[in-house]
Amino acid sequence: MRKTFISQNPSVLWFLAALGLFTLIVTILSEGFGLGIVSTSFIKTLGKTLCLCLIAIAMDVVWGYCGILSLGHFAFFGLGGYAIGMWLMYARTETIVVESLAGNIIPPTEQEVIDAIGTQIFGVVGSSEFPLIWAFADSLVLQLLMVVLVPGLLALVFGWLAFRSRVTGVYLSILTQAMTLALALYLFQNDSGLRGNNGLSGLQNIPGFEATPQATISIVFFWASAFALCAGYLFFAWIVSGKLGSVLRAIRDNEARVRFLGYHVESYKLFVFTITAVVSGIAGALYYPQAGIINPAEIAPIASIYLAVWVAIGGRGRLYGAVIGAAFVSLLSSWFTGGGAPDIPLGFYTIQWTDWWLVLLGVSFVAVTLFFPQGIGGLFDKLVRKQP
Amino acid sequence: MNNTLLEVDGVSVTFDGFRAINNLSIQIAEPELRAIIGPNGAGKTTFMDIITGKTRPDEGKVIWGERNISLLKMSESQIAQQGIGRKFQKPTVFEAQTVRENLAMALKNKRGPFDVLFFRSNPSIEGEIVELAEEIGLQDALDTPSGILSHGQKQWLEIGMLLAQDPRLLLVDEPAAGMTQAEREQTTEILVRAAQTRAVVVVEHDMEFVRRLNCKVTVLHEGSVLAEGSLDHVTANQTVIDVYLGR
Amino acid sequence: MIRILLVLLASWLTVLSPVQAQEASLQDVLQTHQEEIASPSRRSVGEVLEALVATAHPDLPRFLERWQAREVWVRDADGLFFFVEEGADAITLIDITSLEVVGTAAKAEMTELRPNGGVRRVIGSALVQFQLSDPDIERRIAAVDAIARAMSADQLPALLSAIDNEPDAALKTRKSRLAGMLAASFAETEEARIAAIAGLGSDLSVDVRAVLNQILSTTEGVAAEMPDDANIARVQMPGTDITYTDAYDRLVAANLAPARISNADILAALTEHVAGGMVGGIPTAQLNTLETRRIAYTALAADGLVPPLVTDAERTAMVDAHSFFLAYDEDSSAITDAARASLDTIEQKVALSQAADLTLDALSLASIYFLAAIGLAITFGVMGVINMAHGEFIMMGAYTGYVVQLFVPDYTLSILIALPLAFAITFGAGVAMERTVIRWLYHRPLETLLATFGISIALQQLAKNIFGTQARPLTSPEWLDGALVFNDVIAISYIRIAIFVLALVFLALILFVLKRTRLGLEVRAVTQNPGMAASMGINPDRINMLTFGLGSGIAGIAGVAIGLYAKVTSEMGSDYIVQSFMTVVVGGVGNVWGTLAGASMIGFLQKGIEWMNPSNTLAAQTFMILFIILFIQFRPKGIVALKGRAAGD
Known part of the structure; x- marks a missing residue:
């Protein structure tokens, strides 16, 4: 009767094999370790896409399996990015400051170095003092802990408040959206301690690896992203395939009934909400060093809604669907908005995709919701089942 | 009664000025089979809502078990964990999941998220599931998605899920609705058998079904008890006749 | 002390009285000071002016004005002063009294009087006393303005003397106010100043407060x-x-x-x-x-x-x-005490007025939120449908107003056309959306949310493609310009009053439709129990369609109203959507009064937080949202919650 987790879920194996193959091919074609056919910037795009796939499967677990349409997971993603960005920016600025002060006749005191770093980082918002939240910015280990703790704790507190008072359905969506908006608005302020709308920048420069070319760094981050996606996929597949998955789907379908079975629904929701928030934070921490810059606009509610769109287009309730959706839509989006798509001349008017891509996305999204509620993953399922 | 399992005492509840339950007092012993009848709007479903924690009464007490615990401060899931199971009027099974998954979920086990996350099935648990499936006649449909079961089968599955919880008190809301004659008989059998070891409260419209249960009957009207006793006793009561036929 | 002022006044009036001054011509008077006038210095000009003013010659003001404007010339030969008309090479001489042409002269024979800036200022202040009593009200106002701009001690007597004969009531008040402010700072005796300071205690204006603060400077x-x-x-x-x-x-x-x-x-x-x-x-x-x-x-x-x-x-x-x-800086403690007391009184009144002003601001914000949210509340409450494109309907309404103004230049008329047109257009859009998308997604609220979001981004981008990214103006009619001013602190612009009135009208209209019409009855029936309503012969399809159209149409009208005081951009909808949702959720779903309560709460809250932290509206919004999240904890179903089985679970 009993089977191992993997043998129960052959699709996990298929996914891991495909991801491994993809990583291998990209590595071979890369500038850093291979033939140099794929540019470094495209490697970064692919690496970022893998991070987006990771947050998409987190979103799929919380929405597709547990029925909580969170419009706040991109906020957790951003918080993870900010947490790692603080260290990256601090450590890099420290290197620069120490170098520039080395020429002084009298060596600087520790406080002078810290003040100089503060002036470098916060000069742009008219300050030089380190806010309290930067207390651990000089320690990579502690900031890595923050990547997990900050989104986790925020999700825990917010989720506890929201689920406790039985906020469900669209109410919860709106509440999470409000949370995201509040966070974004807060970060937009100059005195937020995170450089207001300037955000954190220069994150692609990894302290200690100044000599390493970006081509190499990019492929390392690509591997790290692929590994994180692989680990995240396994982790979530394990969660949703067992009895917990069964309870989660039951909560999605009829929360009240699950309660009468004796399950404390709120704990389950809180568990899923928090754990996915943590994974989102990790995805963000991998994403932003590849993007190079993070600012509050990234956290704006619209980003979280796009996340839901990816998952819906990819197909909810199946992890690979989320991956397909995130990869497909985000790559397509950068192709269209990056000017990659050819304009369509109609004679009287020329459709420029930079202007019309969002219209196309909006309309196709409506179409998917109406006609393919199972998304691309659903079509995929049908194809697989038809072939014996 | 020293074997009283549930005592509802002087409970009232009001919805926007409408008094759905009015100073209601009922005692259920263990084991006992009890039928609750009454016209529409008598407060039968609200009565169950109060016991299971879905609705909070404005006043009154609901006392449970030997240690006289009040149920009013507990959440739905805590009440369910105390050993109170409920079957809804409309069959509510998790249609996207198989019969096996439905039963496994209901099976009496630790309910915390981490217990469930690290839960691993074993042969004795699987055996219990098969046993339950046999009792409700679904042993051949274990791996069928429950959404494609017939209406009666869903009702049974839900009763099966109730039994899987191994509750001390079963609240059953109109179990026979939409069942064929044969199905009704089997349902009666299951309920009567269950009531040998635990308390079973059945809310029913169908007098024929109630008669077959052959148990003590409580008549609710406008949120309070109108009459109590055997079916013959209460049907002979003039007020009950007025309530049922008078309008 | 008033007696002293009166004595001062009387002496000035005697000096100025024209009766004595008719004997000598102005030219003769001027000739007695010829040298000082022809080449005045900052130091000497004061005495000369005093002497000239003392003669109270009726033609003196005109002369002083022209002198100040460098329009007076002197004939080198005899030192006589003339007004002139400059020709190409000759100069036409004009008598300074009769203003008649009295001859011509070559430029070489004449010298232009060129008083320097300092002198001109002194002339100016001497002139003020004449201008203060000038028959032309414009010039009197200008003179008062000039004094108010640069208050100094020497203007006080002139101002005092010009109060009694001021015919214009409003200007008279202004003059006495200004005299009070001057006296508070510059009256000669301590008693006079204290009396003047006490007199300021009922005035809320900023300049009075500035005067008192000046006295209290440390x-x-x-x-x-x-x-x-x-x-x-x-x-x-x-x-x-x-x-x-x-x-x-x-x-x-x-x-x-x-x-x-x-x-x-x-x-x-x-x-x-x-x-x-x-x-x-x-x-x-x-x-x-x-x-x-x-x-x-x-x-x-x-x-x-x-x-x-x-x-x-x-x-x-x-x-x-x-x-x-x-x-x-002021040595007399009696004066500073008086000033402190007056300022305290004033500040107390100002605080009260500010509270009133804040209330008005909050009311107008609340009415905007109400307008923006009520349509949403109807669709959400009746149909359980979250319409993320609601903000874009607001935007469509605003752009409708803009387009109408392109064709109808009369702003009053264009607004009158735009309101129903915006309603019609967004009603149509709403019905179209309901028919094509939303009706297939009933009972799948989360998917409705996402589908309408898809429509929202498409509409937003479409607006961007059509109208561009820059903000478009929606101009209000002239009669809505300006503000209703209660006092120096309380003021509310007419546009905001109009929006408030519009909100009231809609509240009444919606209440009427819901409570008094057949449609309202059916809508309420469908809200409470769609199945039962359908079995009673109400066509829920039709009701849903009309409800959705109604909700969207109101959004369109709200768009016109919002566009009047904010800029019309393709993104204006998303600025209001979250607030609108908050309004609905906080107020309680499915209830017009709830939306009103929610809008009021959010409006007042936002203004209150902004008042506590006026430098930072971003922080205000952050705190407001946090507050709302906490509020939902305690009232998950909003302020006005439906109870019982109808509320559903």
């Missing part, structure tokens, strides 16, 4: 002993009223203590005295802590190379040995 002071002769405003205890650092800085500034030597100063001094890799006996490499630097500096100081360090204890002792205080 200077920071420090001394070994508290001075007896100074008018002390407040004693400042170091550590409580003033930090030790600031106190010491004040000592340094008053030359009562040696300058503080900061860490940067130490670093600079050390850098300067480095010799052979050593400074103060310590190798430079070791100077990377404050401790070693201090030791090295002390060594330098011991050699007399740098001023010695002042230790913290020494600084504290020095601060403790002195008294710190704020002293009024």
